[in-house]
Amino acid sequence: MTRDELIARVKERLGDKIVQWTDKSARRIYVEVKPEDVPETSRFLFRELEARLSIATGLDTPVAIEVLYHWAFDQCGLILTVRTKLNRDKPVIESIARICKGAEWIEREMWELLGITFQNHPDMRHLLLTDDWPEGSYPLRRDYVKENKGAND
Amino acid sequence: MTKKTIIPIGPYHPLQEEPEFFKLHVEGEKVVGLDIELGYNHRGIEKLAELKTFEQTVFLVERICGICSTSHPLACVQAVEDAGEVEVPERAQYIRTVIGELERLHSHMLWLGLAGHFLGFNTVWMWAWRYREPILELFELITGNRNHYAMMKPGGVRRDIKVEDIPTIRKTLADLKGPICLFRDAVTDDPLIHARLQGVGTLTKQQALDYCAVGPTARASGVAKDVRKDHPHLAYGRVDFKIITGKNGDVFDKAVVRILETLESIKIIEQCLEVLKTMPGPVDSNPKEIKAGEGIGTYEAPRGEVIHYIRSDGGNRPVRHKVRAPSFMNVPTNQTTVIGHSVADATIILAAVDPCYCCTERMAAVDAGTGRRIWSSAELIRLSQEKTAKLKKEMGVEGPRLKI
Numbered sequence: 001m002t003r004d005e006l007i008a009r010v011k012e013r014l015g016d017k018i019v020q021w022t023d024k025s026a027r028r029i030y031v032e033v034k035p036e037d038v039p040e041t042s043r044f045l046f047r048e049l050e051a052r053l054s055i056a057t058g059l060d061t062p063v064a065i066e067v068l069y070h071w072a073f074d075q076c077g078l079i080l081t082v083r084t085k086l087n088r089d090k091p092v093i094e095s096i097a098r099i100c101k102g103a104e105w106i107e108r109e110m111w112e113l114l115g116i117t118f119q120n121h122p123d124m125r126h127l128l129l130t131d132d133w134p135e136g137s138y139p140l141r142r143d144y145v146k147e148n149k150g151a152n153d
Numbered sequence: 154m155t156k157k158t159i160i161p162i163g164p165y166h167p168l169q170e171e172p173e174f175f176k177l178h179v180e181g182e183k184v185v186g187l188d189i190e191l192g193y194n195h196r197g198i199e200k201l202a203e204l205k206t207f208e209q210t211v212f213l214v215e216r217i218c219g220i221c222s223t224s225h226p227l228a229c230v231q232a233v234e235d236a237g238e239v240e241v242p243e244r245a246q247y248i249r250t251v252i253g254e255l256e257r258l259h260s261h262m263l264w265l266g267l268a269g270h271f272l273g274f275n276t277v278w279m280w281a282w283r284y285r286e287p288i289l290e291l292f293e294l295i296t297g298n299r300n301h302y303a304m305m306k307p308g309g310v311r312r313d314i315k316v317e318d319i320p321t322i323r324k325t326l327a328d329l330k331g332p333i334c335l336f337r338d339a340v341t342d343d344p345l346i347h348a349r350l351q352g353v354g355t356l357t358k359q360q361a362l363d364y365c366a367v368g369p370t371a372r373a374s375g376v377a378k379d380v381r382k383d384h385p386h387l388a389y390g391r392v393d394f395k396i397i398t399g400k401n402g403d404v405f406d407k408a409v410v411r412i413l414e415t416l417e418s419i420k421i422i423e424q425c426l427e428v429l430k431t432m433p434g435p436v437d438s439n440p441k442e443i444k445a446g447e448g449i450g451t452y453e454a455p456r457g458e459v460i461h462y463i464r465s466d467g468g469n470r471p472v473r474h475k476v477r478a479p480s481f482m483n484v485p486t487n488q489t490t491v492i493g494h495s496v497a498d499a500t501i502i503l504a505a506v507d508p509c510y511c512c513t514e515r516m517a518a519v520d521a522g523t524g525r526r527i528w529s530s531a532e533l534i535r536l537s538q539e540k541t542a543k544l545k546k547e548m549g550v551e552g553p554r555l556k557i
Contacts, residue, residue, distance in 0.1 A: 024235075024446075024447075025235070027384065028235065028448075028449060030447075050362075052362075052365050052367075052378070053365045054365070054451070054458065054460050054477070055460055055462075055475070055477035055481070055482075057462045057473070057475040059464065059472075059473040059475075068462070070449060070460065070462065072383075072384075072451075072458075074378045074383035074384070075383070077383055077384040077385060079384075079449055079451070081449070100363075100365065101363045101364050101365075101485075102363070102364050102365030102366075102482055102485075104485065105481060105485060106477075106481075126192070127191055127192065128191055128192040128195040129192060129195070130192065139197065139200060140199070140200065
């Protein structure tokens with residue numbers, strides 16, 4: 001599958017689910033979809049187009065919490081990033097770990113570091129932080145205040 | 154019904170180099186489940202990166218891992234360059250390729266030595282590390298450091314490879330081919346290694362795809378994916394090399410894939426050096442600022458694809474820096490590969506109780522009268538090979554040599 005064929009298939013299938021399409025460069029494409037369309041988009045990319053989930057990035061911005069799923073299309077040297085924006089006050093999204101096993105760990109990581117709730121995740125618990133990490137304290141949030149302040153300063 | 158027991162391995166265990174916690178659920182000798190606990194090494198690098206400038210960040214990510222200490226910087230600078238649309242001079246691309254491949258060489262040799270050690274095959278351990286040493290010396294020659302080379306920067310590399318050093322590099326690499334071929338033959342020919350590794354810890358092709366596994370772990374299962382080929386960057390589109398794949402996805406294939414990859418790395422470096430001999434030009438484009446935007450950088454580290462995502466708001470620091478190392482995708486595959494095996498096989502990386510050859514590396518039989526060495530290293534290798542042949546005969550496994 002060439003790059004153009006791939007783009008045509010994605011555009012055709014996602015249709016008006018695409019909020020924004022950005023051709024960053026020959027090898028990088030960013031597509032924004034609504035949070036509720038993420039599972040179907042993921043199923044399409046992973047199962048039908050046989051993309052590889054390279055990783056997902058979660059990040060906190062003043063207006064929204066963004067989740068970016070980086071899908072690698074190794075047959076045409078392209079990384080297609082699916083972007084979705086979640087409500088900062090209540091970031092909730094459906095887990096894609098049941099669709100793509102490779103997403104299981106990164107969703108656990110995004111939950112504990114950014115406080116994103118992944119619904120129907122098969123095994124949601126701490127990955128990197130300790131099990132007794134205080135609830136509701138998310139280190140990668142912009143408004144995170146370091147506990148025990150002054151200890152290292 | 155057999156009682157289910159949990160065997161803890163880690164988080165601190167004499168045979169682990171790094172803290173991690175494997176909970177093996179066993180019924181008798183059989184492993185029925187595995188739970189992996191991480192986080193003992195979590196240093197908050199992504200958070201720290203937000204406090205560093207784009208130039209400083211490279212030094213930070215270089216310290217994520219001491220073994221693939223150039224793969225992270227390579228992915229990182231490419232992410233910055235992708236975000237800021239920075240040009241990189243041709244000569245710098247070739248130098249980056251050389252450094253990256255030298256690292257693959259030393260990393261695969263290190264793994265080979267460790268694998269040998271964990272199997273109780275200490276000859277391989279000693280020899281692999283002995284032949285890894287000249288590669289570290291090459292690093293010192295080129296970069297000034299045996300490890301943490303500090304070569305990468307956004308826009309290029311920090312040091313040029315001197316034309317007068319090229320013959321030394323070529324000579325060292327040429328000398329390395331013999332020993333690597335020796336390892337290749339020793340591993341593919343040894344009936345004990347076959348018995349120990351073949352059919353053990355198998356990851357099927359479908360499982361590799363499901364887990365999105367990368368690097369030699371995926372390639373041993375027949376997934377021919379390699380960032381160097383699939384997403385051509387640096388000089389990889391301009392040199393000739395093969396992607397090494399296996400068929401069975403067992404520990405044996407993973408070993409063979411890594412050994413054969415080292416020969417490909419030498420091939421790549423030699424081609425790059427040929428170009429570097431005459432190619433003129435700067436090695437750094439000296440970008441002054443990184444404009445606002447986002448970028449992704451990937452590189453095929455020795456263990457598989459490493460990916461960095463960077464977002465810039467136009468300032469001198471990233472507002473978000475995401476790092477994903479290959480093991481993040483590969484370690485979860487252990488959850489399927491150990492199931493159904495015995496405890497001894499599941500902990501193959503920790504077990505060192507298998508029968509092995511006597512270690513010949515450290516022996517030097519000297520005639521007390523004349524001071525002459527009785528056994529030369531060639532003779533010792535011959536003795537070792539004769540013993541392999543004898544063992545094969547005894548075990549009744551005389552047959553065609555296994556090739557991948």
